[in-house]
Amino acid sequence: MILEQLAGNLLQGVVLGTVYGMATMGLSLIFGVLKVVNVGHGAFIMVGAFTSFAVFEYLGLSPVFAIPVAFGIGMALGMIFYYSSIRRLLKGPELASLLATFSFGVILEEGIKFLFTSDFRGFNWDLGKIDMGFTVLPYAKVAACLGSVAIAVLLYLWFNKTRAGMAMRSVVEDGVGARVCGVNVDWMYALSFSLGIGLTVASGVLLTMFVSVGIHPYMGGEYTLKAFVVAVLGGLASPYGAFFGGLVFGLLENGSYTLFAQIPGLEPFAMTRFFSFLILLLILLLRPTGLLKAK
Amino acid sequence: MKGASRYLPSIPVLLAYAALFGFGLLNPGKWQLVAQLAFYCALGQAFNLFMGMTGYVDFGYVAFLGIGTYGMAISISGLADKGLGLGVIGIGLILSVVFAVLLALAVGAVALRLRGAYFAIATIGVNEGFRYLIEGARIWNGSEGIIFSSHLRELVGREAAMSLSTFWADVMVFGVAVIATVLTIGYMRSKIGYALAALRMDEDAAKVMGINVTRFKIIAFITSAALAGLLGATAWAVKLTYVYPADVFGIHYTVEAIIIVLLGGAGTLLGPIVGGLIYGVSKYYLAVYLPGFQLLVFAPVIVAVIVLFPEGTVGMIKRKLLGTALEKYIL
Numbered sequence: 310m311i312l313e314q315l316a317g318n319l320l321q322g323v324v325l326g327t328v329y330g331m332a333t334m335g336l337s338l339i340f341g342v343l344k345v346v347n348v349g350h351g352a353f354i355m356v357g358a359f360t361s362f363a364v365f366e367y368l369g370l371s372p373v374f375a376i377p378v379a380f381g382i383g384m385a386l387g388m389i390f391y392y393s394s395i396r397r398l399l400k401g402p403e404l405a406s407l408l409a410t411f412s413f414g415v416i417l418e419e420g421i422k423f424l425f426t427s428d429f430r431g432f433n434w435d436l437g438k439i440d441m442g443f444t445v446l447p448y449a450k451v452a453a454c455l456g457s458v459a460i461a462v463l464l465y466l467w468f469n470k471t472r473a474g475m476a477m478r479s480v481v482e483d484g485v486g487a488r489v490c491g492v493n494v495d496w497m498y499a500l501s502f503s504l505g506i507g508l509t510v511a512s513g514v515l516l517t518m519f520v521s522v523g524i525h526p527y528m529g530g531e532y533t534l535k536a537f538v539v540a541v542l543g544g545l546a547s548p549y550g551a552f553f554g555g556l557v558f559g560l561l562e563n564g565s566y567t568l569f570a571q572i573p574g575l576e577p578f579a580m581t582r583f584f585s586f587l588i589l590l591l592i593l594l595l596r597p598t599g600l601l602k603a604k
Numbered sequence: 605m606k607g608a609s610r611y612l613p614s615i616p617v618l619l620a621y622a623a624l625f626g627f628g629l630l631n632p633g634k635w636q637l638v639a640q641l642a643f644y645c646a647l648g649q650a651f652n653l654f655m656g657m658t659g660y661v662d663f664g665y666v667a668f669l670g671i672g673t674y675g676m677a678i679s680i681s682g683l684a685d686k687g688l689g690l691g692v693i694g695i696g697l698i699l700s701v702v703f704a705v706l707l708a709l710a711v712g713a714v715a716l717r718l719r720g721a722y723f724a725i726a727t728i729g730v731n732e733g734f735r736y737l738i739e740g741a742r743i744w745n746g747s748e749g750i751i752f753s754s755h756l757r758e759l760v761g762r763e764a765a766m767s768l769s770t771f772w773a774d775v776m777v778f779g780v781a782v783i784a785t786v787l788t789i790g791y792m793r794s795k796i797g798y799a800l801a802a803l804r805m806d807e808d809a810a811k812v813m814g815i816n817v818t819r820f821k822i823i824a825f826i827t828s829a830a831l832a833g834l835l836g837a838t839a840w841a842v843k844l845t846y847v848y849p850a851d852v853f854g855i856h857y858t859v860e861a862i863i864i865v866l867l868g869g870a871g872t873l874l875g876p877i878v879g880g881l882i883y884g885v886s887k888y889y890l891a892v893y894l895p896g897f898q899l900l901v902f903a904p905v906i907v908a909v910i911v912l913f914p915e916g917t918v919g920m921i922k923r924k925l926l927g928t929a930l931e932k933y934i935l
Contacts, residue, residue, distance in 0.1 A: 340721070344721075346721040346724060346725060348663065348724060348728065393907070393911075394907050394910070394911045397911050398910065398911065401914070402659060403659075403720040403721055404655075404659050404660070404661055404870075405910050405914060407661050407721065407724050408661060408862060408866065408906060408910055409906075409907055409910050409911075411661075411663065411859075411862070412903045412904070412906040412907045412910075413903075413907070415859055415899055415902075415903035415906075416900070416903040416904055416907075418899075419897060419899045419900035419903060420900060422896075422897070422900075423897060423900055530732065530855060531732070533728065534728065534729040534732055534733075537725045537728065537729070541725065569740075574741075574742060575740055575741060575742070576739055576740045576741075576742065576746065576747075577740075578740070579736040579737075579739040579740030579747075580736070580737075580740035580741065581740075582732065582733070582736040582740070583733050583734075583736040583737040583740050583741075585729075586729040586730075586732065586733030586736070587733070589725070589726065589729060590714045590726060593714060593715075593718060593722060593725070593726050594714050594717070597718065597722060
């Protein structure tokens with residue numbers, strides 16, 4: 310019985326974990342290229358969730374269409390934030406960019422609250438479900454999982470097959486060298502920042518498949534924390550590491566939920582969240598370079 | 605600078621608090637505003653002691669206020685029938701500091717080994733993580749919180765409980781503010797302050813010069829946490845006589861602390877008071893015109909401050925006053 314439950318939860322964990330991975334790639338991309346930690350990460354995911362909600366409820370379109378819309382909104386927000394402030398803060402102390410990205414998060418949260426009020430919202434994209442006996446998997450979640458894989462593959466192709474993608478990788482390897490070779494480093498920074506934000510906002514659309522009634526302006530805080538766990542698991546600076554970290558985290562989260570639920574007197578939901586924070590501290594303590602890389 | 609003149613910059617700070625306190629006593633109708641302002645100034649000072657002096661941001665700072673609130677709540681609700689009278693408040697204050705210091709040691713043991721961005725990542729979940737531990741493991745009544753107004757009445761009587769919540773809790777906040785002022789100037793004018801200034805400029809260079817940076821970071825971190833614990837115990841626990849985990853671990857208090865310190869000037873002595881007054885007064889009036897959306901106004905202000913004048917109000921004043929007779933009063 311418990312094994313069946315565990316197997317079911319772990320399968321759900323793989324599906325959710327893939328989306329977690331995609332939701333963290335933007336964070337890792339921005340850190341990898343600009344060495345800026347986007348502390349307001351969760352708020353951008355929240356913007357994606359609201360985009361998905363608005364497209365579904367007001368335009369009556371499926372969330373598939375919300376992905377490019379969200380990506381566009383994210384790119385635009387990224388450009389605005391980069392040129393208005395991040396660009397001027399890159400050479401300053403780390404404190405400055407941390408506080409700036411944190412403030413972006415607050416601006417978005419309060420802005421969305423202003424537009425949509427702080428009510429909880431949600432929508433249900435009903436495509437039917439697969440019943441596997443030990444667990445039930447809605448097609449919408451499967452679609453989110455496949456969408457995440459597709460976006461990750463596209464990002465991989467972009468990095469390896471296009472000129473801009475290769476230029477961006479060269480900036481990561483050696484900023485000065487890239488400049489000498491004629492790469493417009495400032496533009497690469499702007500592009501990576503807005504690409505990272507675009508990916509993050511788009512991932513918010515995919516995540517709404519998992520939170521049927523949990524869309525509200527302050528939902529992001531939870532995802533900021535989860536994204537940091539995922540990013541640190543994967544080594545913080547690598548988008549593909551993030552993808553792998555997402556899978557590991559999805560498994561850990563759903564697996565630990567099953568176990569906490571067996572212990573009487575515990576609230577498994579809250580304990581799972583505490584557990585993810587504990588994982589973050591443990592990894593930072595033991596393997597700050599991530600699970601994949603050797604010390 | 606030698607002798608007592610080193611401590612002159614504390615005069616404007618203490619004068620500001622005295623003026624605020626006097627204004628509150630003379631205008632009982634405005635006492636709530638005065639109490640709120642004192643809380644913001646003290647919160648800024650407590651936060652500044654770590655963020656301003658080290659250049660590290662602790663995004664989970666509110667956890668220390670939260671656990672301090674619990675320290676006071678536990679002693680009042682647990683010791684109300686032991687006949688200790690006001691001594692219980694004293695025990696509560698001690699317990700809140702002990703709790704805050706213990707949490708700071710636990711968090712610091714991991715986070716303070718890390719540099720810059722990694723430090724911020726380690727701390728960003730502390731408040732949420734701790735809240736979920738309390739709720740998840742049902743510690744201290746879990747998500748139901750502790751309501752101890754009846755215990756407080758049992759302890760000191762109805763009248764005294766009332767005046768504790770409406771007046772003396774705020775007076776204690778002023779007390780915490782004075783302690784924070786003394787500690788801040790004491791640190792700034794001692795080896796601790798110089799070591800932290802070196803660390804803030806260039807951590808590697810400071811290390812090479814033989815400064816035990818970790819030790820000084822821990823000192824600042826723990827002191828800042830202990831002050832936060834006291835603030836939670838006074839401004840939240842004694843004043844409100846209840847505690848809910850969802851309230852006392854809310855991240856927006858960390859946001860407010862950041863705004864206050866940046867507006868006033870990070871790493872200065874007078875900054876948090878100036879920042880606290882600007883923030884408190886504008887929040888008070890914004891609540892009239894834009895109820896519930898103060899942060900929508902303040903968040904862009906933080907970005908503007910970081911980009912345009914990172915030294916804050918007091919930093920600019922300090923530069924203007926260089927070479928004048930007032931110079932030695934501003935820090």
